[in-house]
Amino acid sequence: xxxxxxxxxxxxxxxxxxxxxxxxxxxxxxxxxxxxxxxxxxxxxxxxxxxxxxxxxxxxxxxxxxxxxxxxxxxxxxxxxxxxxxxxxxxxxxxxxxxxxxxxxxxxxxxxxxxxxxxxxxxxxxxxxxxxxxxxxxxxxxxxxxxxxxxxxxxxxxxxxxxxxxxxxxxxxxxxxxxxxxxxxxxxxxxxxxxxxxxxxxxxxxxxxxxxxxxxxxxxxxxxxxxxxxxxxxxxxxxxxxxxxxxxxxxxxxxxxxxxxxxxxxxxxxxxxxxxxxxxxxxxxxxxxxxxxxxxxxxxxxxxxxxxxxxxxxxxxxxxxxxxxxxxxxxx
Amino acid sequence: xxxxxxxxxxxxxxxxxxxxxxxxxxxxxxxxxxxxxxxxxxxxxxxxxxxxxxxxxxxxxxxxxxxxxxxxxxxxxxxxxxxxxxxxxxxxxxxxxxxxxxxxxxxxxxxxxxxxxxxxxxxxxxxxxxxxxxxxxxxxxxxxxxxxxxxxxxxxxxxxxxxxxxxxxxxxxxxxxxxxxxxxxxxxxxxxxxxxxxxxxxxxxxxxxxxxxxxxxxxxxxxxxxxxxxxxxxxxxxxxxxxxxxxxxxxxxxx
Numbered sequence: 257x258x259x260x261x262x263x264x265x266x267x268x269x270x271x272x273x274x275x276x277x278x279x280x281x282x283x284x285x286x287x288x289x290x291x292x293x294x295x296x297x298x299x300x301x302x303x304x305x306x307x308x309x310x311x312x313x314x315x316x317x318x319x320x321x322x323x324x325x326x327x328x329x330x331x332x333x334x335x336x337x338x339x340x341x342x343x344x345x346x347x348x349x350x351x352x353x354x355x356x357x358x359x360x361x362x363x364x365x366x367x368x369x370x371x372x373x374x375x376x377x378x379x380x381x382x383x384x385x386x387x388x389x390x391x392x393x394x395x396x397x398x399x400x401x402x403x404x405x406x407x408x409x410x411x412x413x414x415x416x417x418x419x420x421x422x423x424x425x426x427x428x429x430x431x432x433x434x435x436x437x438x439x440x441x442x443x444x445x446x447x448x449x450x451x452x453x454x455x456x457x458x459x460x461x462x463x464x465x466x467x468x469x470x471x472x473x474x475x476x477x478x479x480x481x482x483x484x485x486x487x488x489x490x491x492x493x494x495x496x497x498x499x500x501x502x503x504x505x506x507x508x509x510x511x512x513x514x515x516x517x518x519x520x521x522x523x524x525x526x527x528x529x530x531x532x533x534x535x536x537x538x539x540x541x542x543x544x545x546x547x548x549x550x551x552x553x554x555x556x557x558x559x560x561x562x563x564x565x566x567x568x569x570x571x572x573x574x575x576x577x578x579x580x581x582x583x584x585x586x587x588x
Numbered sequence: 589x590x591x592x593x594x595x596x597x598x599x600x601x602x603x604x605x606x607x608x609x610x611x612x613x614x615x616x617x618x619x620x621x622x623x624x625x626x627x628x629x630x631x632x633x634x635x636x637x638x639x640x641x642x643x644x645x646x647x648x649x650x651x652x653x654x655x656x657x658x659x660x661x662x663x664x665x666x667x668x669x670x671x672x673x674x675x676x677x678x679x680x681x682x683x684x685x686x687x688x689x690x691x692x693x694x695x696x697x698x699x700x701x702x703x704x705x706x707x708x709x710x711x712x713x714x715x716x717x718x719x720x721x722x723x724x725x726x727x728x729x730x731x732x733x734x735x736x737x738x739x740x741x742x743x744x745x746x747x748x749x750x751x752x753x754x755x756x757x758x759x760x761x762x763x764x765x766x767x768x769x770x771x772x773x774x775x776x777x778x779x780x781x782x783x784x785x786x787x788x789x790x791x792x793x794x795x796x797x798x799x800x801x802x803x804x805x806x807x808x809x810x811x812x813x814x815x816x817x818x819x820x821x822x823x824x825x826x827x828x829x830x831x832x833x834x835x836x837x838x839x840x841x842x843x
Contacts, residue, residue, distance in 0.1 A: 326693055329692060336687045340685040342601065345597075345604070359693060
């Protein structure tokens with residue numbers, strides 16, 4: 257549904273994104289992740305036909321965003337990060353205007369606008385001036401204008417930013433309900449949101465794609481081992497030895513003493529192998545007091561931090577080696 | 589071409605904010621004051637001429653009321669028209685709504701024409717308010733309807749050109765004040781550009797004269813519909829609209 261190939265965008269001498277390639281299958285919700293300034297908004301602006309790329313190509317719903325821009329625009333709903341709305345218009349007339357511009361036929365328009373307002377929970381705000389709406393309602397009106405023409409592809413730039421926790425839950429539920437009939441690409445830097453909503457993820461950092469794929473696979477790729485955190489009272493050396501002797505344990509890391517004679521350890525074992533039972537047996541046999549035994553779930557968040565932090569330290573190393581090169585790259 | 593929804597939206601925005609009402613009120617108030625003072629002067633002259641019929645032969649409504657009235661209206665328009673158009677693109681850019689507008693399935697040209705026609709409609713409404721004056725005139729004096737009609741045609745053509753220049757200025761900036769000042773500066777410069785014509789070497793003097801707005805605006809009120817003048821306004825309008833379209837496109841590339 258969305259195919260991006262070697263997309264590059266330069267502003268003067270500053271390269272916002274370079275050689276970005278990814279694909280989104282129909283009906284999928286893909287999270288577009290990255291720290292601030294990584295190039296998320298730039299990519300979305302190109303996909304939504306707001307601005308042309310400097311190089312590479314992007315196809316949305318089978319049409320090229322540059323050469324067949326009108327065809328693409330007929331098939332997308334776009335919500336920019338700043339949620340720009342006409343503050344002097346009222347909600348219902350505004351949505352009617354958007355529906356008309358997007359080519360919803362006159363006969364279907366009224367019903368369509370009413371449906372969308374119901375779906376986005378803004379029906380009771382329909383005769384309010386947009387300038388008087390709270391941030392949460394503005395966000396929902398923004399989402400409503402994106403889906404009013406029932407487009408095949410939705411491009412949402414940080415749809416939950418600046419909302420309170422309840423509104424976030426509502427907007428997420430709404431987005432989730434769009435999956436299947438719509439293909440959605442949404443950018444965010446709230447990681448749990450991605451795990452909750454998206455089937456796939458594309459991680460971008462400093463203008464380049466650093467990882468992409470289904471979330472489970474990414475987690476596996478970056479964390480091939482399962483981890484268990486153990487807090488145990490007893491002589492450190494003996495405990496370490498005992499833990500290492502357990503079959504399937506790859507690595508044991510000492511997490512420092514947690515108190516009087518109590519040690520903390522992180523036990524890594526092959527994925528799919530649960531060693532908690534054996535740790536308990538070990539403690540029982542050696543008459544050690546087991547204080548805590550906890551499985552540490554590897555989340556997307558840790559993948560993300562590892563990737564971005566890894567890139568950063570690489571960049572820092574590169575900067576030390578060649579200071580001049582890093583300066584030119586960072587200059588906006 | 590989906591011009592219609594854009595047109596409706598712009599017109600709605602004019603009339604849901606105080607802009608249109610304030611413009612209409614101020615314009616008609618000042619225009620009415622001009623009409624009153626010109627007509628009062630005409631009335632007094634008529635009385636004086638009545639005592640001296642030989643001089644009164646030259647006195648008529650077209651030359652003594654309509655021509656000065658249209659000339660005065662042009663000056664008010666020079667001041668007010670930049671305010672009609674300053675919002676059209678600058679505000680969309682400042683508030684970011686242009687990012688959505690330019691990703692809807694409408695061509696830039698349709699957006700431009702929709703906005704232009706909305707501004708033209710507001711302008712036509714302003715001008716329509718002044719139709720009360722000829723109606724009043726006709727009650728008291730003999731009006732020549734031909735020059736009256738051409739006078740209004742001239743006013744519409746000139747206003748249309750002012751709006752196109754304003755639209756172009758508005759597309760260049762996200763600051764409405766800057767758009768208004770640029771529009772005013774450009775229009776005023778073209779208004780008086782003919783003043784230096786007599787000091788310029790021979791071919792250039794004629795060019796400067798022809799470029800001057802002032803040079804083209806009096807003939808209409810005299811009842812003359814000269815293609816030279818009509819084409820001047822239409823050309824100027826088309827050029828400004830074309831430049832606006834280019835400016836929109838250039839802004840896309842620069843993000």
